[in-house]
Amino acid sequence: MGRAPCCDKANVKKGPWSPEEDAKLKTYIEKYGTGGNWIALPQKIGLKRCGKSCRLRWLNYLRPNIKHGGFSEEEDRIILSLYISIGSRWSIIAAQLPGRTDNDIKNYWNTRLKKKLLGKQLPNQSRNVKQEGKKNYTNNNLSHVSITTEGSSSQSSTTSWSEINMPLYHKMASNQMSVASSLIGSVVTYPSELDEMFNFNQVKLEGLDGLYGEISTNWSNEVSELMFPSMTPSLQGMQQLCGPVDEQVHLGMQ
DNA sequence: AATCCCGCCAACCGCGTAACT
DNA sequence: CAGTTACGCGGTTGGCGGGAT
Incomplete structure (x- = not known):
């Protein structure tokens, strides 16, 4: 007995999002919000995506005021100090950096900052x-x-x-x-x-x-x-x- | 020019837990 | 209070692009 899947894997599209899917999701959320139910959201919009996938796409990419790349030295410093103090709590670290997502910071840390x-x-x-x-x-x-x-x-x-x-x-x-x-x-x-x-x-x-x-x-x-x-x-x-x-x-x- | 290698990053997966019934 | 459901998080994976050979 494993954990029940959050959605019907067979009928769910995976992989990179198309501009059309992005537009659908963005338009809907900006208009109506998430409704507090990510699982139901893709069905309402007519997207063949898992709710978790929609949530991730919105939070990491479509949400307004998201910054990508181009981390400043000040941001480096903040990330570093917070990592030192609280470890890999990326969501908390992201909360201290407006416009940055936990995924972005995690990737940045794993691929660049750590190597530095x-x-x-x-x-x-x-x-x-x-x-x-x-x-x-x-x-x-x-x-x-x-x-x-x-x-x-x-x-x-x-x-x-x-x-x-x-x-x-x-x-x-x-x-x-x-x-x-x-x-x-x-x-x-x-x-x-x-x-x-x-x-x-x-x-x-x-x-x-x-x-x-x-x-x-x-x-x-x-x-x-x-x-x-x-x-x-x-x-x-x-x-x-x-x-x-x-x-x-x-x-x-x- | 072709192939390989590596870095980057978007996306997925599974777990812990809060919220709900 | 126990069981179920959905959310949020962190770890990991896989594809793509660019540089090296």
Whole structure:
């Protein structure tokens, strides 16, 4: 017994959308909206498409004010900092970049941004981070998640998720963009390990606002030290990637 | 000129979960 | 409260185009 298909696969067209299909979908949604039911939408319009496919097409391509390609350095910075802090939560990252879709950002990250970072790999600084109990969390109880870091030596340590990320989220809520530049300087020095390092950041968020309570104003240093306690932060990697980054972290709250 | 290779990106798939009955 | 349905998300795939050989 598998999951029931969302539509009749045999009678559904797949593959690239034609201009006619685009026009039908766009015209209808602009006129009547989605009606809150994507599954029924293609039948109403007379499209032989799956509702999920219609939804995706609308969200990623037909929706007004969608931007494609041409990511700015500022956008790079934002994507990078959010990836560092929350992992591959593309929809949340996209929400911080008006006109960008999660799919676009995901593609951009996987095909370009990640490679930019990998290309600047520093030798002999490997570090593995494993997430344990990845799914052992709820939106309101993030502190239950813990991560284990394993250095190249035999030593290992366990740090609670909230210890690492609570200051970060709080700061993002109050000053999202400052987070980008402040984090970048301390983390991007170790690009080759990003994927492994960031595996622990899989906690689902409802948004970036108002998540946590009071924190120290020295939060950025705390975060970087918690994440990489044995490493000395350097700005070099980020400056190569995104241009000059202030050595001193300037935050709106300070 | 032909073929191969690789990067990019649109689209699909399957899962988790919210909403509904 | 349990079962069902639909939505939203992230991972993955496949086709296309352009550069390299």
